[in-house]
Amino acid sequence: MKFGTKAIHAGIDPDPSTGAIMTPIYQTSTYVQEAPGINKGYEYARTKNPTRTVLETNLAALENGKHCISYASGLAAMDAILKLYKPGDEIIATNDLYGGSYRLLTKIFGLVGLKGTFVNMTDASELTSAITENTKLIWVETPTNPMLSIVDIQAISEIAHSKGVKVCVDNTFSSPYLQTPLDLGADIVMHSATKYINGHSDVINGCVITNDDTVADRLRFIQNAAGAVPGPMDCFLVLRGIKTLHLRVERSCQNAEKIASFLKDHPAVSKVYYPGFKDHPNHDIAAKQMRMFGGMVSFDLHANSFETTEKVLSNTHLFSLAESLGGVESLIGHPATMTHASIPKEDRLKVGLTDSLIRLSIGVEDVEDLIEDLRMALAMVDA
Numbered sequence: 106m107k108f109g110t111k112a113i114h115a116g117i118d119p120d121p122s123t124g125a126i127m128t129p130i131y132q133t134s135t136y137v138q139e140a141p142g143i144n145k146g147y148e149y150a151r152t153k154n155p156t157r158t159v160l161e162t163n164l165a166a167l168e169n170g171k172h173c174i175s176y177a178s179g180l181a182a183m184d185a186i187l188k189l190y191k192p193g194d195e196i197i198a199t200n201d202l203y204g205g206s207y208r209l210l211t212k213i214f215g216l217v218g219l220k221g222t223f224v225n226m227t228d229a230s231e232l233t234s235a236i237t238e239n240t241k242l243i244w245v246e247t248p249t250n251p252m253l254s255i256v257d258i259q260a261i262s263e264i265a266h267s268k269g270v271k272v273c274v275d276n277t278f279s280s281p282y283l284q285t286p287l288d289l290g291a292d293i294v295m296h297s298a299t300k301y302i303n304g305h306s307d308v309i310n311g312c313v314i315t316n317d318d319t320v321a322d323r324l325r326f327i328q329n330a331a332g333a334v335p336g337p338m339d340c341f342l343v344l345r346g347i348k349t350l351h352l353r354v355e356r357s358c359q360n361a362e363k364i365a366s367f368l369k370d371h372p373a374v375s376k377v378y379y380p381g382f383k384d385h386p387n388h389d390i391a392a393k394q395m396r397m398f399g400g401m402v403s404f405d406l407h408a409n410s411f412e413t414t415e416k417v418l419s420n421t422h423l424f425s426l427a428e429s430l431g432g433v434e435s436l437i438g439h440p441a442t443m444t445h446a447s448i449p450k451e452d453r454l455k456v457g458l459t460d461s462l463i464r465l466s467i468g469v470e471d472v473e474d475l476i477e478d479l480r481m482a483l484a485m486v487d488a
């Protein structure tokens with residue numbers, strides 16, 4: 106089955122009790138047992154819920170994986186993965202990691218003895234020298250946020266596996282429509298389903314997909330023991346969002362390409378970060394591992410000041426100033442004061458994250474209107 110067909114059909118059968126074509130919201134905490142130890146496969150809803158089971162089956166199919174475990178948020182999914190490890194173990198992660206992932210790894214798991222090391226993985230060879238005998242997991246984000254660098258998942262997986270180390274890819278920025286890391290050699294994939302997978306900015310949700318039976322069994326054990334489960338209503342909403350995932354992501358990518366070109370030619374713009382450009386330093390890897398180049402575009406202004414940047418940020422009308430990404434509506438963000446405010450300025454500047462960097466999450470509106478919105482806001486800078 107191809108992607109769009111899987112999005113709509115994988116794991117989804119009419120409800121056995123009524124024939125309802127849409128997966129019902131099984132809003133229940135427990136299930137009546139016929140006799141002690143005899144049940145229909147469901148005993149208590151922390152352990153299992155039918156709405157969640159359907160979502161997990163569908164997501165596993167989209168990532169070409171065998172197992173999926175769904176969580177209350179993307180960070181709850183990461184938290185469960187990190188609980189696979191023990192004090193003294195080392196995790197090597199991409200250096201411009203999502204801020205919340207960095208915080209969880211260093212400020213929570215760091216306190217109980219997990220060591221996080223941060224490496225620029227766009228040069229796969231830098232990874233080789235960072236791996237030690239205690240390294241257990243490589244944590245990859247690609248495209249990275251907000252600089253939109255691309256990490257070669259296949260090359261990283263080959264290096265990691267040659268040293269007996271597993272690889273997890275945070276696939277949030279691509280969605281399974283653009284990239285399926287398990288096919289490129291990764292062992293584990295995680296998502297903040299809050300973003301593209303749900304796509305309607307109305308749910309917080311996460312998931313982990315793997316082909317590794319041992320990892321999946323342990324994750325299910327951790328989920329039941331620790332309890333980071335999503336509610337059935339949220340599972341329903343994510344399932345509903347997935348039905349148009351391929352259409353939404355395709356349109357976002359098409360819009361992003363046109364907006365990136367518009368920005369590149371604009372006199373107020375000094376640099377556009379977009380992996381679809383032939384001169385993007387990792388363009389070839391993006392073309393190799395992604396179906397399209399994604400719906401995110403970052404750009405910098407010649408007037409490298411916060412005051413000027415603020416004029417642009419406060420003068421768009423269709424692009425809303427907000428954190429998050431991957432919804433049907435376009436968002437504009439200022440990484441230096443919003444998503445990446447907790448990173449020290451010198452560290453930010455080293456990767457090009459200046460005070461005038463602007464990040465766009467491109468939605469599925471008509472692109473002419475989006476370009477006009479940006480044209481009007483950027484005119485404030487020229488004046």
Ligand SMILES: *Cc1c(COP(=O)(O)O)cnc(C)c1O
Nearest residue numbers: 178179180203275277297299310
């Ligand atoms: C949002 C996000 C997360 C965290 O997910 P939540 O659903 O907000 O907990 C993790 N990784 C990336 C890349 C994200 O964008």
